[in-house]
Structures are given as C-alpha cells and as structure tokens.
Amino acid sequence: xxxxxxxxxxKAVASPPLFISTFRPTVKSLRNPKxxxxxxPKRIRCMQDSNINLNFGSKSNPNPSSSHEFxxxxxxxxxxxxxxxxxxxxxxxxxxxxxRLLVTExxxxxxxxxxxxxxxxxxxxxxxxxxxxxxxxxRVTGCxxxxxxxxxxxxxxxxxxxxxSDSEISKGFCSCLIWILDGAKPEEVMGVRSEDLSEMNVGVxxxxxxxxxxxxxxxxxxxxxxxxxxxxxxxxxxxxxEDRRLVQHRQEHDLLFNYVNGRRRSYMxxxxxxxxxxxxxxxxxx
Amino acid sequence: xxxxxxxxxxxxxxxxxxISFAVGHRSFTRVRRSFSLSVCSVASSSATIAADSExxxxxxxxxxxxxxxxxxxxxxxxxYLDSAATSQKPAAVLDALQNYxxxxxxxxxxxxxxxxxxxxxxxxxxxxxxxxxxxxxxxREIVFTxxxxxxxxxxxxxxGLSNLxxxxxxxxxxxxxxxxxxxxxxxxxxxxxxxxxxxxxxDEVPDMDMLREMLSQKTKLVAVHHVSNVLxxxxxxxxxxxxxxxxxxKVLVDACQSVPHMVVDVxxxxxxxxxxxxxxxxxxxxxxxxxxxxxxxxxMPPFLGGGEMISDVFLDHSTYAExxxxxxxxxxxxxxxxxxxxxxDYLSGIGMPKIHEYEVxxxxxxxxxxxxxxxxxxxxxxxxxxxxxxxxxxxxVEGLHPTDLATFLDQQHGVAIRSGHHCAQPLHRYLGVxxxxxxxxxxxxxKEEVDSFIVALADTVSFFNSFK
Numbered sequence: 001x002x003x004x005x006x007x008x009x010x011k012a013v014a015s016p017p018l019f020i021s022t023f024r025p026t027v028k029s030l031r032n033p034k035x036x037x038x039x040x041p042k043r044i045r046c047m048q049d050s051n052i053n054l055n056f057g058s059k060s061n062p063n064p065s066s067s068h069e070f071x072x073x074x075x076x077x078x079x080x081x082x083x084x085x086x087x088x089x090x091x092x093x094x095x096x097x098x099x100r101l102l103v104t105e106x107x108x109x110x111x112x113x114x115x116x117x118x119x120x121x122x123x124x125x126x127x128x129x130x131x132x133x134x135x136x137x138x139r140v141t142g143c144x145x146x147x148x149x150x151x152x153x154x155x156x157x158x159x160x161x162x163x164x165s166d167s168e169i170s171k172g173f174c175s176c177l178i179w180i181l182d183g184a185k186p187e188e189v190m191g192v193r194s195e196d197l198s199e200m201n202v203g204v205x206x207x208x209x210x211x212x213x214x215x216x217x218x219x220x221x222x223x224x225x226x227x228x229x230x231x232x233x234x235x236x237x238x239x240x241x242e243d244r245r246l247v248q249h250r251q252e253h254d255l256l257f258n259y260v261n262g263r264r265r266s267y268m269x270x271x272x273x274x275x276x277x278x279x280x281x282x283x284x285x286x
Numbered sequence: 287x288x289x290x291x292x293x294x295x296x297x298x299x300x301x302x303x304x305i306s307f308a309v310g311h312r313s314f315t316r317v318r319r320s321f322s323l324s325v326c327s328v329a330s331s332s333a334t335i336a337a338d339s340e341x342x343x344x345x346x347x348x349x350x351x352x353x354x355x356x357x358x359x360x361x362x363x364x365x366y367l368d369s370a371a372t373s374q375k376p377a378a379v380l381d382a383l384q385n386y387x388x389x390x391x392x393x394x395x396x397x398x399x400x401x402x403x404x405x406x407x408x409x410x411x412x413x414x415x416x417x418x419x420x421x422x423x424x425x426r427e428i429v430f431t432x433x434x435x436x437x438x439x440x441x442x443x444x445x446g447l448s449n450l451x452x453x454x455x456x457x458x459x460x461x462x463x464x465x466x467x468x469x470x471x472x473x474x475x476x477x478x479x480x481x482x483x484x485x486x487x488x489d490e491v492p493d494m495d496m497l498r499e500m501l502s503q504k505t506k507l508v509a510v511h512h513v514s515n516v517l518x519x520x521x522x523x524x525x526x527x528x529x530x531x532x533x534x535x536k537v538l539v540d541a542c543q544s545v546p547h548m549v550v551d552v553x554x555x556x557x558x559x560x561x562x563x564x565x566x567x568x569x570x571x572x573x574x575x576x577x578x579x580x581x582x583x584x585x586m587p588p589f590l591g592g593g594e595m596i597s598d599v600f601l602d603h604s605t606y607a608e609x610x611x612x613x614x615x616x617x618x619x620x621x622x623x624x625x626x627x628x629x630x631d632y633l634s635g636i637g638m639p640k641i642h643e644y645e646v647x648x649x650x651x652x653x654x655x656x657x658x659x660x661x662x663x664x665x666x667x668x669x670x671x672x673x674x675x676x677x678x679x680x681x682x683v684e685g686l687h688p689t690d691l692a693t694f695l696d697q698q699h700g701v702a703i704r705s706g707h708h709c710a711q712p713l714h715r716y717l718g719v720x721x722x723x724x725x726x727x728x729x730x731x732x733k734e735e736v737d738s739f740i741v742a743l744a745d746t747v748s749f750f751n752s753f754k
Contacts, residue, residue, distance in 0.1 A: 112360060112697035120753045144689045144706040146720055166720065167687035168750065 095188040098180045099196055119172025126175040129164035140214075140221040145170040147218060151225045158183050159226055163218065173214045181222060186230040190223055344644040345732035348636070351376035352730050362700030365735045365742075370515050370543060370678050370726030371704050372565045375629070379568055382628035386621040394620055395594065395611075409620050412627030413610070419630040420541075420560065421551040422577055429576040429583070429610040430623050434542045435465035437561035437576035438509070440613055441538055442469035444586040445559075446507070452478030454506040457535075459484040459492040459521075460716045461514045464709040466540045470509060479506070486716065489667045491519040498529055505535040512544035516710045516722070517666030518649070518675040520544070527556045536582070542566055543676060546633070546728070548642040552577050564622065569629035573622035576613070583609035590615040641729045648727050648736065649677040655740045656681060656725070659747070665717060678726035680708065683743075686750050688723035694749060699742035 109115045133150040140147040145167035152160045161182045163174035181189050197215040349355050352374045357364050366374065386408065392401035394409045410425070417425040431437040446469075450456070456470050460483050474481050482500050487493040492510070501508075508530045513520050523539055530537045538559040544550050546567035552560050560577040564570060578586075588595055588606050592615035597605040606612045633641065653669050656662055661684035667673045682688060692705035704724040707714045714720060725739060 113694075116694060116697060120750075124753075144721065145687055167689050168753065169690045169693055170687075 095180050095184040119169050122175040123168045123171035126171050129162050140218050149221050153229050159189050170214045177218055186226050189226040190230050194219055344729050348730040359700035360697050365701040365738050367725040368702045368704050369728035373568050373728055375568055376632050378632045379625045379628045383621050383625040386624050408624045412623045415627035415630040416575055421553050426610055427577055427580055429613045430618050431574045431576055433574040434561040434563040437574055438465055439469045440576055440589045441559050442473045444589045446473040450477040450479040454479040455482050455504040457482050457500050457508045459510055461492055461517055461713045466509055491667050501529055501533050503533055505533050507536050509538040511540040513676045515543050516680045516708050516713055518678050519667050523555045547645055549638045564626040567629055569626035570622040572619045573626050588612050592616045644729055645677040649675050651733050652679055652736050680722040680724040682722050683747055688721050691723050691746055694746045695742055701739050701742045
C-alpha cells in the first residue's frame, strides 16, 4: 500500500473543515524554528508543507531521506498497525478513530521535546476564539494556565468547540482535543475516557488524574458542558455495541454532575459555592 | 553504597562542631577531612569537592543526606528548585519515621504497654523538640495539626468564632497564602467581622505604613505571613506585634516560609499564634503545628471533637482536656510528629543561623543571575544592604507562560520549578498577572544548580521564542 496516498487521504478526510478553513500559516510560523544550539535543527514533517507538521494524527516520515530527520521511533507501532489505522481513517472520521490516530502519533514521539514541538505546532493552527467568549463561564477550571472553552451545538446536532489559552502548550492540547471532538455527536464526546489521553501527556507524568493535567481538565469540561445535550435515547446509537459503555460512563459522571447541577448539596451546605471548587480532575471510578 | 551511607547518623557530619566554615587554609583542611571521612563513598562529586580550592559549601555537604537529589529526571541531572512548595527529607528523618513503624508503632496516650509508652514518650519528645526549635517556653504551647492550613483553621474556628463579632476587623495583606485568607473569609461570613487587606508599596512589599493606619480599636486580629512565598520579602513581625497589641489585637503569624530557613523565636516575636508546616522544613507531610500562648489556648474552645481531646464524656455533654490535647482530637500522626522532631534535630544540628547565612548568599546569587536574563520580571523587593530576600524568586518571562517554561525545564533539563499562582491568587491579581514561575531554594541547593537553572531557562526561552 502506498503510505503517502493514505496519508493524503487522511488529511482530506480527517482534518476538520474548521481546521482547513482557518489555517492561515504566517511566514513566521512556517519558517524553520531557530532551535538552540543543543538541539539539532530537526524539522517536523508536514503533509502540507515540508517545514511543519500540521496534520493531526499523522506520524513522522519513516524515510528520513525525504526530509530532515525527526527523531521519532516507529518501534512501538508496527507498520501493519499504522496502515490499519490509516485505512480506517480513510473510511470513517469518528472521534474514536481520530483519538486512536493522535495517540499513535504521540506515542511515536519518544523524545519529550518532540511532543512539545508537535503541540506547539498544533497550537498555531487553533482557530481563534472571539474575545466575547473569554468570559469566566467559559473558563476551564483546574488548569495552571487559563483555558477558555466555547461550546455550541450546531443545527445538525453536532458539538462545536472553540478554545484558547494563554499557554502555548495548553493551546496545543486544546487544538488536538478540538480536532478530535469538534463536529462530534454528543454521545461521542461523552464516550471519550481521560485514560485514553494518558499516552499523549506532555509535561505531566504518571496518571492522567493530575490537577495540572490540561488534557484531562479540558476534556472533562467538554463533557460536563456537553452533558445537557446528551440524549441517551438517540435511535442512531441505541443498538451500538458501545452504548452500554456510554451509559455506564454517564452514570460514573453522575456523581460529579449532580454536584454541578446542584442535585447534591452534601458537598457544601450552601449553593453559593462556585462550581470551580469541584475537583474536576477527580476520577470517581472505583 | 549510597544506601549504606544513608544509614549513618548523617547530620552529625554537619553539626557545627564537626565542621566550621573555613576561613583559613588550616580550617579548610579540617573540613575536607571530616567530610571525606563520613561521606567520601556517597557520591562521585565528593572527590571533586575535596580537590577544590574553595571551601565546601553547605549545599554540597548537605546533599549527601538527601538521596532523592542524586537522580536523573528526563535524562538530566535533577535540579530541585521547588522547596517553597515542599522540602526534601534527609535520611535522618526517613529513619525516624521508619524506626517508629518498624520498632514501636503503637497508639499514644492510651496504652499502658511498653510500645505505647515508648511511642508516647517519643511523640511528646517531638513536641518538646518543636517547642525548642521556635523557643516556645512550654511544649504545651505546641499543638500538632495536619498542616499549617489546619492550624490557621483551628485558630479561625476556635478563637475566631468565639471572639469576633460584627464590625470587628481582621487585618491581612494581599500577599497572604490562600490558607491565611479563606479561613478568615469563612469566619467573617459567620461572625460579621470585616477583613481589611494591606496592599503593596512601591518596593513591592506589603505596606507597613498602611497596616499601621488600618489598626484601630476595631482591630481584633492581624494575620500575616512572616516571609512571603511569592515576593520573598519579610515582614517586621516584632513591630507588627507591638502595634497590634497597642490596640488590643492579637497577631497570628504564618511562618511556613520562615521557620525552615531562619531562626524564629516566638518569645522574641511575642506573636500570639504562629503556624508552620513540617513538610517545608525537612519533615514529613501530614503534620504541622500551631504555637499559641498558653493563656489564649486555655480560653479557646475545641476545634474538632472526638477522642483524645476530652476529659469526661457524658451522653449530654463532655468536658475537655487541657491544651494541647484539647485541640488534637483523634489519633494524631504519631510517626510523622516524631519524624518532625527528627527534622528539628537535623536542622538544629546544622544550625539555623548557618542555614540562613548560606541561603542569603544563595538568594543574592539567584536574583543576580536571574535578573541578568533579558525580559525577566522578578516580583518582590530588590535586594540591597537593607533588604534581604528569601531564597526564592517568582518571575515571568515576557510573552511566555510560566507553565510552558516549567514544562520544558522539567522535560528537557530536569529542572523542577513551580508555576501557577502559588496559592496566592489575590497577590497575582494585584501584580496584574495570572501566574508566575517560581524557583525556590533550600540549604541543599548550590550555586552550581542556580547556574544550571539559568542556562536551562535561557535555552527554554530561546526554544519558545523560536516558535513565535
């Protein structure tokens, strides 16, 4: 199978319209970054432009001779697996597929600096967020950086996300999550588990349930605010195998969301306490 | 090898009598010998230390007691610059904890058997050690708590709820840690007392003139930090106490960032309450303490109810034990308290004046190096002959988020710093920023580590700027 053509297909199918329409790389962002002397001037492979990689879920070029080398090991992913992943993507654009692809991509980046570079590149393609959306109600709590998340449901019943942060790395996280979930059905959004993101961690060690884990906190915020739109009786998904898991997942969230929605007050006596007091990073799963 | 060395009563080699700071060549020889004898096999760096022509710094000598510092993180040698968040623990402290659980784990103040008696003796000895460490006149003035936050809450709920009434004023500064703001907010909501905040002056330290002007007959409490965990500034607690007492107000001192780093003498300060945390002073987590003047503690009602804090319990009422037991409901953190006592021994063995002297030197070096980098803004006062900063710098680099800096420093350079608001959101808001990075040192850090940090930071800034 021709890998290049697969990747091209991937780009066309997997990149959300939002991404394509809003991506206007500046001369500055396209130039080869001036890395400090201790870093070799490694380029990040890109399907659109050989200088940068702005294709979510892609992996580095296995053939370094075609571009500057990028110290990414494919050792953890067999070529068969990779091909399978790519093939899958050409036929579906489900959030689960995108997530798998992104996990594979980050897993292939064995050097922490490469993960950071990748995120910074993804940060550059994050669609801008209107100033009017930078309101306290849109703040994602629990992060050490400021993250704003705007959530809407479009006329097709799909969730639309926009986000921004004052941290470039957090913007990279947001960019990835939006690529995965923007345009997804509510049940797809609710179906993503934070553990699935654990392999994409940059700068956070160990378990995903860290207070400073932006991946986790942004995802939780996406899910918390998608919940009101989530109708578990949707006929489209009624017979899907993963339905049971979704329901279970929702039940697991109930404890948290009951707090959020004020159905449980035992957490605090008064209803005046801010939702931001809630441990969004806490995993209630036993 | 290192494991074996850790079993040694390591702080002895740091005791003032064993090592003196070298002035002449002769005393330096003595330093080298005693150091080499005790720890020559611990780390390879020891050999190079002995060959140096400069006196061996306290930091270098102390590091042998902290096994955790001798490791690689993300492929780089660990440079731990987050001691203001929590300090590392020397072998002597870990040994004390291990010994308790291994040889005499038992509940205190209850059993008549040998182990319980031994545990009780050691637990109460730890209280005496803490009392001596801050020069309290009586160990009964030391109440063990979970941490400093709980100690402040204890005063807020016990003293605050029974002494504050509508219209009374509590004076704080905008630079307080959240633990010294939120409990007073809760108590003021319950009592109707008013919180008043001292802001910063042009030197970026809490304005003492403003504090003096705020004091009035309405003032019932002044609750302030001793050393700021963000600004690195110190408050003149002795003066504040005099001013506050003049109007009949009590003073609570949050000494979390001072007790681990300098001599703190509660009798000299004459503060009414003082709190500190074990884990910031080489002790374990899960234990902190409240110092309170005896007469005040005696007047205060219990904070939590349960075992240990009672005298007699009837179905309809109970009578309470004398302080400090009155405030220590339930089984305390026994091993942790004992290990805190060991931490006091360890720090005293080195000598708090010596630790402070060394940290002043480190602090100046850190400030000088950090301020030499372009686009770096350090918060707090500029050091001078009259202004002595604590050994920490909170800072921001123009155009870069501190969390991005901290992430890269960790991943690429093994440098551990803190980013965020450091539990001082109002202060950050006052400074006009949402977050800052903070490098905080302790006596086990060295100038070489500061150099490594500066090189790593310059590299980090260069990396991110290359993406702009």
